[in-house]
Amino acid sequence: MLAESTVCIIGVGGLGSWTADLLARAGVGRLMLADPDSVETVNLHRQNLYTEADVGWPKATVAAKALRRINSTVTASAHRLRVSPTTIGMVAKGSALILDGTDNFATRFMINDYAVATSTPWIFTGVTATEGQLMVIRPGTTACLRCLMPTPPDTEITCMDLGVLGPAVAMHSARQATEAIKLLTGQTDTVTPYLEKTNLWTNTVQRLQLPMDPDCPCCSRRQFDFWIPS
Numbered sequence: 001m002l003a004e005s006t007v008c009i010i011g012v013g014g015l016g017s018w019t020a021d022l023l024a025r026a027g028v029g030r031l032m033l034a035d036p037d038s039v040e041t042v043n044l045h046r047q048n049l050y051t052e053a054d055v056g057w058p059k060a061t062v063a064a065k066a067l068r069r070i071n072s073t074v075t076a077s078a079h080r081l082r083v084s085p086t087t088i089g090m091v092a093k094g095s096a097l098i099l100d101g102t103d104n105f106a107t108r109f110m111i112n113d114y115a116v117a118t119s120t121p122w123i124f125t126g127v128t129a130t131e132g133q134l135m136v137i138r139p140g141t142t143a144c145l146r147c148l149m150p151t152p153p154d155t156e157i158t159c160m161d162l163g164v165l166g167p168a169v170a171m172h173s174a175r176q177a178t179e180a181i182k183l184l185t186g187q188t189d190t191v192t193p194y195l196e197k198t199n200l201w202t203n204t205v206q207r208l209q210l211p212m213d214p215d216c217p218c219c220s221r222r223q224f225d226f227w228i229p230s
Contacts, residue, residue, distance in 0.1 A: 003073070005184045006030040008095040010083050010111060012063045013037070014046035014164065015125055016101025018173030019180070020076075021048055024067040026181055030075040031067060034091045035060045035101075036082040046166040083107065085228040088114045097183055098122035099176060105152040106226070112137065112145040113227035116219050121183055125176045130165045130201035132172035135210075136179050136191050139219060147213040148195065168200045 005028050009016045012035045020031055039047070039054040039062060049066040050059070064076035079091050088110060092098055098115055100123060102108060108124060115122040116139045124135045124145055137144050175196075182191050194207040217223040 001185050002027045002181070003029040005097070006032065006095050007097045007099060007180065007184070008032045008034070008092040009099045009101050010034050010088075010091070010107070011101030011103065012049070012059050013043060013101060013103070014166075014169040015127065015173050015176065016099070017047045017049040017059075017063055018170050019099055019101065019177045020063060020067055021070065022174065022177035023180060024071045024074045024076070026177070027071065028074065028184065030077070031064075032077045032079065032091060032095065033060045033063055034079040034081060034083050035063075036080060046164055046169040048170070083110070085110055085226065086230070088227065089230045092118075092120065095120060097180055099180060100125050102126075105149075108145060109152050109226040113218060113224040115139055116144050117222075117224055117227065117229065123176050123179055125172055127164055127169050127172050129163060130168050131197065131199040132168055133195065133197045134172060134175050134179070134192070135195040136183070136193075138183075138188070138191075142193070143210040143212045144216060144219040146218040147216045148210055150217060165200065171200060172198070 007028055009020050012033050037059055039050045039057055039059055041055050049063045054062045058080045060078035060080050064078040067074055067076040083091055098120055111122055119139045121138045126133055194209050197206040214220055
């Protein structure tokens with residue numbers, strides 16, 4: 001079942017590189033990777049598919065090659081671009097699942113719109129400093145991102161502001177990969193129903209069960225403000 005699956009990973013930095021590695025080793029057949037950036041020395045502490053020899057090269061291209069070395073049966077496609085409202089359809093076409101490896105809510109809201117419009121499950125994940133969060137979104141079954149927050153936050157705190165602990169990235173990528181494998185193998189009854197927040201430094205875990213918002217502009221009213229249908 002995994003071997004026939006196609007997964008789109010948007011962003012192959014810290015979260016995306018670890019998750020792609022785990023899914024390739026698990027035997028997911030096709031991984032479609034999208035990232036506009038190049039490998040940088042300052043990020044190597046949290047990005048496992050890259051080494052100092054890769055600095056300056058496109059992350060998506062290097063990641064795809066690394067995944068094929070890990071598992072020669074995997075088809076890994078590299079898209080060196082910043083996913084936008086007009087390109088997400090091309091990048092994610094045919095995917096059974098979309099995984100969030102991004103670092104901003106503008107992109108996540110776009111993913112959410114596309115995922116809800118196309119009934120494609122996706123997993124929202126983010127890490128800053130020592131804390132991360134994860135939410136599995138199954139259109140038509142669970143709350144979507146806009147049930148949680150109708151609009152993107154006015155200000156965002158990112159890794160650029162607070163830095164990020166490498167092990168926190170690895171742990172949340174493992175959680176993301178685990179939930180992905182559950183979805184891809186049809187084990188939906190075991191998928192976490194919560195928005196989870198975990199802080200490795202303070203050893204705290206928060207779980208919030210979110211109901212679907214009957215007035216959600218996206219999944220209830222089908223208003224897609226952050227995606228442009230092709």
